Amino acid sequence: MALPYHVLKVCDGIVFAARGSNIHSFDSNFNPISVWKYPVKQQETNGEKAESETPAPVVEAEESPAPEGPPVKKRKVEDGEVVAVTEENKEESKEDTTEGQTETKTESQTQEVNRRSRRQKQKQKTEGGWAKNNKAVLEKPFVQGMYLTTDGRHLVAITGSDKTIWVFEHDGAGNLKQLSQRAMPKRPCALALTPDDKTILSADKFGDVFSLPLLFTPAEPTAAADVTTTASEVATPEPTPSAPATPAIPTPPTTDVAKAQSLSVKPQANELTVHTLRNLKALENQKRCLERQKAAKLAAALQASQFEHTLQLGHVSMLTSVAVAVHPSHPGRTYIITADRDEHIRVSRGIPQAHVIEGFLLGHDEFVSRVCIPEARRDVLISGGGDDDLFMWDWVSGKLLGKAPVLAEVKKALPSAEDAEKVTKVAVTRIFDVQQGAKTQIFVICERIPLLLIFTLTSTNTLQHTQTLSLLGNPLDVEYLKAESKLLVSIDPNTSSETQEEEASNGGVSSILALSFDDSESSWKVTIGGLKATEAAEEESSSLSPQDLQKLLYTTESLRKTNKDDE
Amino acid sequence: MSEPKNKRQKREDYRAALRANGVTELPRKKFYRQRAHANPFSDHSLIYPPTPEQMDWASLYPHYAVEEPIEQKTETTESEESTGQELSAPAIRKLTKQVEVADIGCGFGGLLIALAPVLPETLVLGLEIRVSVTQFVEDRIKALRVQNEEQKLYRNIAVLRANTMKFMPNFFNKGQLNKIFICFPDPHFKARKHKQRIVSTTLNSEYAYVLRPGGIVYTITDVPDLHEWMVGHFNAHPAFERVSVEEQEADPLVEIMRNETEEGKKVTRHNGQKHVALFRRLEDPQWPEDVSA
Ligand SMILES: C[S@@+](CC[C@H](N)C(=O)[O-])C[C@H]1O[C@@H](n2cnc3c(N)ncnc32)[C@H](O)[C@@H]1O
Numbered sequence: 001m002a003l004p005y006h007v008l009k010v011c012d013g014i015v016f017a018a019r020g021s022n023i024h025s026f027d028s029n030f031n032p033i034s035v036w037k038y039p040v041k042q043q044e045t046n047g048e049k050a051e052s053e054t055p056a057p058v059v060e061a062e063e064s065p066a067p068e069g070p071p072v073k074k075r076k077v078e079d080g081e082v083v084a085v086t087e088e089n090k091e092e093s094k095e096d097t098t099e100g101q102t103e104t105k106t107e108s109q110t111q112e113v114n115r116r117s118r119r120q121k122q123k124q125k126t127e128g129g130w131a132k133n134n135k136a137v138l139e140k141p142f143v144q145g146m147y148l149t150t151d152g153r154h155l156v157a158i159t160g161s162d163k164t165i166w167v168f169e170h171d172g173a174g175n176l177k178q179l180s181q182r183a184m185p186k187r188p189c190a191l192a193l194t195p196d197d198k199t200i201l202s203a204d205k206f207g208d209v210f211s212l213p214l215l216f217t218p219a220e221p222t223a224a225a226d227v228t229t230t231a232s233e234v235a236t237p238e239p240t241p242s243a244p245a246t247p248a249i250p251t252p253p254t255t256d257v258a259k260a261q262s263l264s265v266k267p268q269a270n271e272l273t274v275h276t277l278r279n280l281k282a283l284e285n286q287k288r289c290l291e292r293q294k295a296a297k298l299a300a301a302l303q304a305s306q307f308e309h310t311l312q313l314g315h316v317s318m319l320t321s322v323a324v325a326v327h328p329s330h331p332g333r334t335y336i337i338t339a340d341r342d343e344h345i346r347v348s349r350g351i352p353q354a355h356v357i358e359g360f361l362l363g364h365d366e367f368v369s370r371v372c373i374p375e376a377r378r379d380v381l382i383s384g385g386g387d388d389d390l391f392m393w394d395w396v397s398g399k400l401l402g403k404a405p406v407l408a409e410v411k412k413a414l415p416s417a418e419d420a421e422k423v424t425k426v427a428v429t430r431i432f433d434v435q436q437g438a439k440t441q442i443f444v445i446c447e448r449i450p451l452l453l454i455f456t457l458t459s460t461n462t463l464q465h466t467q468t469l470s471l472l473g474n475p476l477d478v479e480y481l482k483a484e485s486k487l488l489v490s491i492d493p494n495t496s497s498e499t500q501e502e503e504a505s506n507g508g509v510s511s512i513l514a515l516s517f518d519d520s521e522s523s524w525k526v527t528i529g530g531l532k533a534t535e536a537a538e539e540e541s542s543s544l545s546p547q548d549l550q551k552l553l554y555t556t557e558s559l560r561k562t563n564k565d566d567e
Numbered sequence: 568m569s570e571p572k573n574k575r576q577k578r579e580d581y582r583a584a585l586r587a588n589g590v591t592e593l594p595r596k597k598f599y600r601q602r603a604h605a606n607p608f609s610d611h612s613l614i615y616p617p618t619p620e621q622m623d624w625a626s627l628y629p630h631y632a633v634e635e636p637i638e639q640k641t642e643t644t645e646s647e648e649s650t651g652q653e654l655s656a657p658a659i660r661k662l663t664k665q666v667e668v669a670d671i672g673c674g675f676g677g678l679l680i681a682l683a684p685v686l687p688e689t690l691v692l693g694l695e696i697r698v699s700v701t702q703f704v705e706d707r708i709k710a711l712r713v714q715n716e717e718q719k720l721y722r723n724i725a726v727l728r729a730n731t732m733k734f735m736p737n738f739f740n741k742g743q744l745n746k747i748f749i750c751f752p753d754p755h756f757k758a759r760k761h762k763q764r765i766v767s768t769t770l771n772s773e774y775a776y777v778l779r780p781g782g783i784v785y786t787i788t789d790v791p792d793l794h795e796w797m798v799g800h801f802n803a804h805p806a807f808e809r810v811s812v813e814e815q816e817a818d819p820l821v822e823i824m825r826n827e828t829e830e831g832k833k834v835t836r837h838n839g840q841k842h843v844a845l846f847r848r849l850e851d852p853q854w855p856e857d858v859s860a
Contacts (some may be wrong), residue, residue: 206762208769237681247768249803314769316732316762332856343617343731348772355805356770356851357776360736362618 384428
């Protein structure tokens with residue numbers, strides 16, 4: 001399968017384009033500059049720091065607010081490579097672990113963790129609801145998002161299944177130097193940077209927003225020592241003073257919100273304090289769980305985060321988008337805006353008062369997947385997701401300014417009535433603003449819809465549809481090359497509808513389209529200067545099956561609530 | 568759940584009959600049992616309004632509805648595409664006053680019923696995630712209203728099925744409430760389940776959002792560690808301060824909370840301990856820019 005460039009980021013004249021797990025850079029004519037490759041063997045890549053930084057076995061609690069695919073279970077093998085354990089080879093792998101273990105402490109702990117995650121898995125299976133395990137997890141984690149500091153000197157990326165945030169130094173010419181990698185406690189879904197470029201906000205799958213310093217120097221490798229300490233502290237009910245995750249709000253005695261692991265393992269009640277049958281059962285359960293908790297703690301110690309990260313706020317719902325906003329009326333105030341799968345958009349104050357919720361932007365009937373505050377109109381927020389319309393808000397007052405139809409425009413633009421009938425819902429994947437002189441243009445793409453919708457945000461706060469452009473395949477991301485006045489749209493070449501003649505005359509299937517604005521016709525047109533899939537092919541094609549690749553690329557529609565389980 | 572069909576059928580028949588009966592009879596608990604926990608993270612087929620303004624409160628508190636239904640227009644879509652296509656939503660009758668007291672995880676409703684005559688001028692709402700428990704409370708309130716028609720009692724209390732961990736802002740506006748009760752919440756002993764606890768650093772921000780400054784959160788539990796957890800998390804939250812013991816004991820609602828919830832009665836029967844803590848919602852801090860200016 002040809003891998004598409006599924007995430008784009010433009011920094012002046014440089015285009016960063018993520019493809020699978022790697023980040024490519026190009027100049028504005030799409031001449032390749034460099035490739036950052038996801039490290040295969042992290043121990044080699046990172047030298048002595050690898051021990052503390054290797055993504056540890058993933059143990060996700062089953063009560064995820066975001067039902068997703070099956071949890072990726074990984075097993076650490078001796079060379080530090082991460083191998084997924086699938087249902088099929090589970091038994092086999094069990095044997096592997098018992099025979100092939102080296103007698104390091106980490107190894108045996110890892111196994112405990114594995115056993116635990118297996119049990120969880122079984123439980124999940126019996127409770128039902130998880131999709132069949134998929135092989136996609138065998139791939140290296142895909143890049144899920146790329147973000148730039150305002151000065152363009154740092155690029156920050158998230159990769160998926162390893163929950164990692166990567167920070168790169170950018171020399172301004174398209175070369176990236178990896179500065180750090182930090183594996184978060186839960187999978188980050190979206191990031192934002194504070195206006196001073198010093199802090200990353202990471203919004204995760206469990207609904208929490210953590211802040212992390214952009215620049216971070218990993219502590220000297222003390223992983224082994226740390227693990228031992230944690231192990232001995234397991235019996236102590238006191239939180240470890242060294243626990244690095246701190247809630248922004250001072251930590252109450254037993255809190256652990258950030259680590260999601262309380263260090264207290266004594267039963268939290270005794271027979272005298274427990275009266276109801278329900279509580280009694282819970283207590284019994286708890287006692288039985290103590291052993292398992294120990295394993296969890298070890299996993300946490302392994303996995304967690306040997307770096308500073310502070311809990312700023314949280315929803316009880318998967319977060320999909322986060323933005324840091326400054327309203328023109330109060331340039332000194334920053335806000336954090338978070339959107340979730342349960343239709344909410346929350347407006348909180350910025351750090352250090354992120355515990356203050358200023359308001360909510362309510363009205364969506366389906367998940368919200370994207371929010372956009374146009375650069376030139378920072379008083380306005382446009383949101384979209386599983387609803388038929390885009391919503392436009394005066395976000396500081398919480399007032400809905402209006403809506404603009406997405407589904408209706410999509411239906412209008414589809415070639416045949418049949419096609420139009422088949423499309424009954426949309427999932428907005430990108431809302432992107434471009435300032436052209438005095439005009440604020442809003443570009444919108446939806447999952448698996450080969451169209452680019454273009455709106456104009458008027459000075460009277462309406463969102464006017466101005467154009468719909470047919471694309472040759474499914475759009476994955478949108479960016480703007482300001483210097484060239486070109487809009488870039490990355491396309492999934494596997495979905496391309498180009499005929500062979502077209503392909504030949506175009507010089508191959510398009511991977512990244514370049515569009516420019518034709519003043520005479522007042523519309524956007526595909527122009528020369530994009531990137532062809534053939535040019536992009538290189539050595540990288542993927543062993544992923546088409547279905548697995550689709551699962552990795554098209555994740556937005558799955559946010560829609562379907563299996564509303566009850567009672 | 569694998570329970571015999573006929574048993575479920577019986578319950579449904581019973582509940583239907585009760586409702587058809589003009590609801591004079593108090594419901595019996597045994598026909599409303601349900602498993603103890605509902606996962607607050609999963610997508611229950613919950614019904615909730617997109618915004619508090621779209622909530623049909625009049626169906627919960629019919630005696631407080633204003634006479635004239637207010638014509639509700641859907642938000643005008645200002646985009647030119649849809650001018651002239653505005654539909655007006657079904658009229659929602661507004662109330663003469665707003666809900667100001669919420670009982671989060673109200674269970675079988677004992678506290679609501681005890682509060683009704685004590686706070687006659689106040690609308691009190693119980694929120695409960697379990698369907699049949701909610702149904703029980705609803706039937707109970709209906710019956711009590713009918714039985715006490717002449718004294719006009721129990722018209723100021725109602726119950727709603729809701730997952731408060733996700734959807735509080737759908738029901739209540741900023742600063743709308745002045746009291747929140749959290750009575751004998753599920754302890755969720757396991758560390759792994761602590762994110763399911765109804766009190767946490769991040770959820771406390773939501774309680775602060777729906778409470779007006781000066782409003783009070785009432786907590787009670789028989790589990791000492793949960794008590795400590797709640798005290799720890801509220802004390803640590805900049806929007807709350809603990810209410811002094813003197814003030815706490817002077818509040819008549821505290822005694823009601825101790826004795827009138829079903830869970831509280833159970834603890835009494837077992838001579839258990841009850842740990843009470845109250846917290847006051849403070850004013851929001853000044854913006855840092857305003858402080859430095
Ligand atoms: C132990 S019972 C206490 C009931 C009642 N407050 C009493 O004291 O008798 C806790 C109740 O909270 C409810 N609950 C738990 N999580 C909830 C949530 N997220 N939203 C609403 N109710 C919830 C449970 O269903 C249960 O009925």
